[in-house]
Amino acid sequence: EAQVTQNPRYLITVTGKKLTVTCSQNMNHEYMSWYRQDPGLGLRQIYYSMNVEVTDKGDVPEGYKVSRKEKRNFPLILESPSPNQTSLYFCASRAGTGGYGYTFGSGTRLTVV
């Protein structure tokens, strides 16, 4: 089944403790992206990648890192999480050509206390 898999689905952590949210897709998509969803603020793009070793900042990149060492994986790294990073995070992927839309993962609900 074609899908984007994120882990974990739920995570509660403490301020300053480094964490990684994993994302993997099995569709051989070139593009991958991370979004955060907050009430009243909609969906905001954190980082995106157009291919292996090519990443770029979205609208809200501060406090996040990403890497794209393999085509299928695009982990989101929070080096020193803070409470304002409490949010619902989505990973998504899409093909590089054709303009087809993103396929989204099921989301990771992160709480930083």
Added chain:
Amino acid sequence: GEDVEQSLFLSVREGDSSVINCTYTDSSSTYLYWYKQEPGAGLQLLTYIFSNMDMKQDQRLTVLLNKKDKHLSLRIADTQTGDSAIYFCAAGVTNAGKSTFGDGTTLTVKP
């Protein structure tokens, strides 16, 4: 940068048509999408339209694009209770990874 705006709420009766509207600012946007998000789930692509199209129909869904006014709409015919969800409009440029989403319109369908 691109800005995408939608009204936040829409309530309709079962069987009626729903129309969700969206405006965007970047005239270079080459594709526009509608996504649906059900409670506790990720976003699901419903349909898309390229900027060189005026209309696209897909079963109960009709997308209208007014490129001059940068206005996009999604019409759902014969709306059912299962259509209750948040609907997101998104805009982007071909071969660019950046996509901008609206804040979402919460559609409530009353029996």
